[in-house]
Amino acid sequence: MEREVMEFDVVIVGAGPAGLSAAIRLKQLAAENDHEVSVCVIEKGSEVGAHILAGACFEPRALNELIPDWKEKGAPLNQPADEDRFLLLTESNHIRLPTPPQMNNHGNYVISLGNLARWLAEQAEALEVEVYPGFAAAEVLYDEQGRVKGVATGDLGIGRDGEQKSGYTPGVELHAKYTLFAEGARGSLTRMLTDKFGLRDNCDPQTYGIGIKELWEIDPAKHKPGLVIHTIGWPLDTKTYSGSFLYHMENNQVAVGLVIGLDYQNPHISPFDEFQRLKQHPALRDYFEGAKRIAYGARALTEGGFQSVPQLAFPGGVLIGCTAGFMNVPKVKGSHTAMKTGMLAAEAAFEALKDGRANDVLDAYPALYEQSWVHQELKKVRNIRPSFNRGLLAGLAYSALDTYLFRGNAPWTFHHHEDHKSLKPASACKKIVYPKPDGKISFDKLSSVFLSNTNHEEDQPIHLRLKDPSVPVTVNLPTxxxxxxRYCPAGVYEIVQEDAGPRLQINAQNCVHCKTCDIKDPTQNIVWTVPEGAGGPNYPNM
Known part of the structure; x- marks a missing residue:
């Protein structure tokens, strides 16, 4: 069976804030200039927002530019951030610190980013953007000159054995003059593009964190709408970059989460279990007493910032949003910068299409980025995240110096390293004994994955692939x-003891698409690929 081919001016991979902002901006420009542009957005989640997970304390700067009348149009920004607290946690106590200026959330909103994405999709569709959830882009397509000409979605109905089942349907080819990749952190197609075009040849390696989040419904007497709490310190050691958040949303709900830098050194660390410990801290535990946990999820996030932004444009396509890595780590925000870069790419693409220059590399996009407030914002905070590589206290001290004395204009730039190279041998590190979950405030992985509504067709090829199947037992286990x-927050990987010896079992049906394994595996032996479209988590209100 041959693939169906669909033709568009622009295809966008990923219906997150960046991809949808790009689509909306393209259609706005088309209307303003009376020049028709066909735009398609494909999304691997079962619906728009199904795979979106963020804190989120949202800065509306880019949204104000994109849709100035968003309030009248019913954007789900209902809870203003009213109060900031910044805490340094010790094991049994806490110290309230002055809130850094980057973390001042006056004018921001405590929101569900997934719900904002759903609303943005409605705005895009009203402008005649074609939005197709449940279609996972599995392959980049190239023309005879090696230029990106679009993407292909994955085949449906392939069995675990690689053979076609009775319901087999081939993937669809989506051809475009320009393809915008908005896959989020550690995009699988972005990784292929990076290798083919050398997009990281002239920048620092990207560095990542894993963010683990739960949504709770708490006692109304304890709920303080708009309260924003950030913490640093415990439960991690002072050598490991980490921080937590607790955001009071509307409807007596709070979002609680922990972010741990994936450059951590001790292989005994379990980010999931550290998160469960966090909730037991005296400064936080009271919020969860008698409360109900209603959602769970995890996602990797980019932390490299300014010095890790790759080459953004290549023949036939560009990288936008978190797949390129525009997160402002000190702000704990990346949605506003993701949206703006999508808008900038749309402006560059529209001008090329309007002027009949559809074969040109969109060099105007990186030029627009370098002139934008995104570039300025990221440059000012470029040294803060890497300053913590020397430990918590050194990072706090340098960050204060950089913020208040140099004001982001220090005449030097610190650099990043690849996360997978940071693990030390297990024999050189302290083992960690985590407390058993109590089932009230702390929980196990399987009950948590259940709350993520994760589902995959079981009879399909495992989408977590090993370059060398022997490495987990011959290298990872003994070393x-x-x-x-432990680094997987969903219980996907399990060492099983058999008569023939230990074996790595991959429970791919548990995968919440966080991409941590693809990032942290010390030999880079695990490759995350897309499963069948619509597989994975289905996050409500996250």
Missing amino acids: YDAPEQ
């Missing part, structure tokens, strides 16, 4: 005590 069992 690092099989860290994949």
Whole structure:
């Protein structure tokens, strides 16, 4: 069976804030200039927003530019951020610190980013953007000159054995003059493009964190709408970059989460279990007493910032949003910068299409980025995240110096390293004994994955692929005590003892698409690929 081919002016991979902002901006420009542009957005989640997970304390700067009348149009920004607290946690106590200026949330909103994405999709469709959820882009397509000409979605109805089942349907080819990749952190197609075009040849490696989040419905007497709490310190050691958040949303709900830098050194660390410990801290525990946990999820996020932004444009396409890495780590925000870069790429693409220059590389996009407030914002905070590589206290001290004395204009730039190279041998690190979950405030992985509504067709090829199937047992287990069992927040990887010896079992049906394994595996032996479209988590209100 041959693939169906669909033709568009612009195809956008990923219906997150960046991709949808790009689509909306393209259609706005088309209307303003009376020049028709066909735009298609494909999304691997079962619906728009199904795979979106963020804090989120949202800065509306880009939204104000994109849709100035968003309030009248019913954007789901209902809870203003009213109060900031910044805490340094010790094991049994806390110290309230002055809130850094970057973390001042006056004018921001505590929101569900997934719900904002759903609303943005409605705005895009009203402008005649074609939005197709449930279609996972599995392959980049190239023309005879090596230029990107679009993407293909994955085949449906392939069995675990690789053979076609009775319901087999081939993927669809989506051809475009320009393809915008908005896959989020560690995009699988972005990784292929990076290798083909050398997009990281002239920048720092990207560095990542894993963010684990839960949504709770708490006692109305304890709920303080608009309260924004950030913490640093415990439960992680002072060598490990981490921070937590607790945001009071509307409807007596709070979002609680922990972010841990994936450059951590101790292979015994379990980010999931550290998060469960966090909730037991005296400064936070009271919020969860008698409350109900209603959602769980995890996602990797980019932390490299300014010095890790790759080459953004290449023949036939561009990278936008978090797949390129525009997160402002000190702000704990990346949605506003993702949206703006999508808008900038749309402006560059529209001008090329309008002027009949559809074969040109969109060099105007990186030029627009360098002139934008995104570039200025990221440059000013470029040294803060890497300053914590020397430890918590050194990072706090330098960050204060950089913020208040140099005001982001220090005449030097610190650099990043690849996260997978940071693990030390298990024998050189302290083992960690985590407390058993109490089932009230702390929980196990399987009950948590259940709350993520994760589902995959079981009879399909495993989308978590090993370059060398022997490495988990011959390298990872003896050297690092099989860290994949702990860095995965969904219980996907499990060492099983058999008569023939230990074996790595991959429970791919549990995968919440966080991409941590693809990032943290010490030998880079695990490759995350897309499963069948619509597979994965289905996050409500996250």
